[in-house]
Amino acid sequence: MITTFLIGFPLLAALFVYLSGNKLAGKVAVIASLLELAAGISAFLDFNPIIIWNFEQRIEWISNLNIEYYVGMDGISLVLVLLTVLLLPVILITGLLSKLKDTAAFYSLALLMQSALIGVFTAKDVFLFYIFWELALLPIYFICLQWGDENRKATTFKFFIYTLVGSLFMLVAIIYLYLQTPDHSYSMESLYSLRLDSIDQTFVFLAFVLAFGIKMPIFPLHTWQPATYTSAPTAGTMLLSGIMLKMGIYGVIRWVIPITPIALESYGCWVIIAAVIGILYSSILALQQQNYKTLIAYVSIAHVGLIAAGVFSASFIGIQASLIQMFAHGINVVGIFLIIELIVKRTGTLELSKLGGLRHQAPILNVFFLIIVMASIALPLTNGFVGEFMLFVALFQYSPILTAIAGLTIILGAVYMLSSFQKIMLGDVNPNYSHVQDVTLGEALTLVPLIALIIIMGIFPNIVLEQTEASVEMLLQSMQKTVSSIN
């Protein structure tokens, strides 16, 4: 029931927010997202990792085609659902800070998106998964279209077409899988027990990886991403980078690894190579960026590339690492974008050459910013460290050479994050920004929970890892069964 509540409540709230009019919408939406957060935390407290699937619900939906409303949460789902409910209040408050027009529409779209995202992370029927997958796309498309900057028309269009290319081929693959199941079902259990031959697996694998790879995005499917992140409103970019790209990684873990393990074994290495190239490529590009938002977009490609490499290695540690790293990345990237919003609000620009010396006027902002930067370059005792370390371990087991190349990102990451931090915050007092104020109480209250999570998760990573351990093991067992029954 709690799963359905988590999906349904934002949907109802979206309607309510829209009806409450522009003046009240923001507050109503934030309250709704906090209630949702409370529900998410209560689910977390009730969660029992040993029995794998918690809070299941299964209702017939389109019985003629054997389609069910079938949801539930295992550890993997739980982590991402928690991430979604944690981040949404922050994202909505960012929306409040940036003084958007037509706020009612904006907040209800954001809540709709939350509903769809939680649906994606909890669906156990692949048709339902697909519906939520597409539903998550429409709100963010309209958010980018209506509240983006002047380049929004072209960039959002590119983004939209790109993601649809992937998902339509995925739809064909899903239909194909459905027709292969003996009982003609879309349920996860039926798909997991499929024994496809290696050619079928290859095609299904390609279709899925195209869809998920575009969403993440993996090099060379990433070209939509920097422009879209730059032109979207900050709250939209947070939704995209903080939560939405996790849909792609989640999809790989949930569907690709158990259903097409043979193809993964044969072709997974190419995806990992592409991901490693992407890490290096985007790190180098990040060094050259002048716009801080675009820089973070490239950094995001590098971080996600590493997570993708871990997932495609299909090892226990790789998947565990990717889960904790997804959680950490979500918090860090949303933190950075929140800082970006605060800086834009104060200075009106994100060009690194025009910024500088903000530390003098805004010392508290400086501290917050520094902690988040440290977390995103994976300093020990921040949340970024454990995941990144484990990812390198997983990748090392897979291929030491690739690890060495990907490892350059540790150095490059420090260079671009620290040098951009230096250009924005450090240096002499910039006369243009002498009137800049430090963070207000409200802004600080939004940042503090993120900072707290960064540190708590850095010290106690087991909070996440404990929840997912059994589920990941189960997933890998199911994969092993498929592999051994074919060979």
Next chain:
Amino acid sequence: MKAIIFTSALGILAMISEIIGLKKIILPLLIVGLLLTIGVNIYTEWNYTQVYYGMMLADNYYVAFSTVLLSITVLWLLLSSESYLNEEYNRGDHYALILFSTVGGLLLVSFNNLATLFMGVEILSIPLYILAGSDKNNKYSIEASIKYFLLGSFATGIMLLGIALLYGATGTFDLGLIAQYNAKNMDNTLYYGGTLLLTLSFAFKVSAVPFHFWAPDVYTGAPTFITAFMSAFVKVAAFAGFYHFIQQAYLSIPLPMENTIILLSGATILVGNIAAVYQTDMKRILAFSGIAQAGYLLLLLPIQGELGKSSLLVYLIAYGIANLPAFYVLYKVSRIGGSTNLESFEGLGKKQPILALVLTLSMISLAGLPPAAGFFGKFYLFTLSINNGYLWSVLIAVIGSLISIYYYFKVIIRMYTSTESTTGDSSLSPSLQVYVTLVVLLVSILILGLFPDILVSIGRLL
């Protein structure tokens, strides 16, 4: 049978309404009449298969599709009412022609004899030739009318020749007897010649490539609501009729016909979608979108049996309820902006959020994205086609759908990204009855998209 008689009677009533002084109340009268017809039709004919004089077959298929067709006419009457109050049209005559055309559509989903088929096609088309030219002072309207008439009669001629060849081969017009002949003799050139010609003439009616050239010009030239009727009603009637023909005349579809249809489908999907990308006029975009949609639907024709029928029903209803409101918005925009160019849609999201929402949802449904009805229609169609072995055709259809996103969303982008700040424009507000109709349509697009099970079940009973 009753539906055909009632609808004809309503048509005659509409025609003489101006003489007998019912001009003012003719619209509500017709709507009530049609709704009663729908009710009586379902009540008396459902699950009660009957052949009338060897000419008409009234089975569940007929009941379902005649309900769809009559509903489209009712919705059309409701949506178009504004245009007939505002402009100088002879309402009674228009309504009469529309109803006669509806009768033609009803014949097309029930014929049991090739003579009835021919009558159905003619009764459906001739009123539309007239209506396409009803905007007398507009030369494009006249052009549309003449073009439609010439090409349409040409297609009808081909159909007649096809019927003649079939008669030559089988010695009968009766579909049941033709099906029996078909079961016994599979290799008769005359027979296949007739089949091919009939297929081609149907391909013309559903505007499949390469017989689609009339559609964009006729759609653009004709008055907007006549275009709406053509694109929603005629397409549904022609497809339901085509499917009915294949189902009744062949026990299993002959291979040459199957290959022809699959080939036509691929060409129609690609040409329709690619051509639509280059259009700047919304009416032409919708015309080419109609062609592309016909391409997807062609994939269903070789899939006989209960699943094929239910998929056809779902897809055609989804198509109809997405198309009609789109044309309504088009009409409203052209009333204010003076043209149907894409530029006229600039900033509609701010000027008239409701109209913009209607158009957005219609476009999403036509593009086949969840949660709209069009998504489920397409999904179901793809599932059946892959199951039937048309994986490659489905891949073409998927590529076509991707291209279609471009033009369906082009207008959405226009509506929501205007640079100038415009405020609400009340002159665009729809009247109450239209407003209610639009809300009903929007809700049904969503309901059908999210809970299509009932419709699928009904479709499997046909």
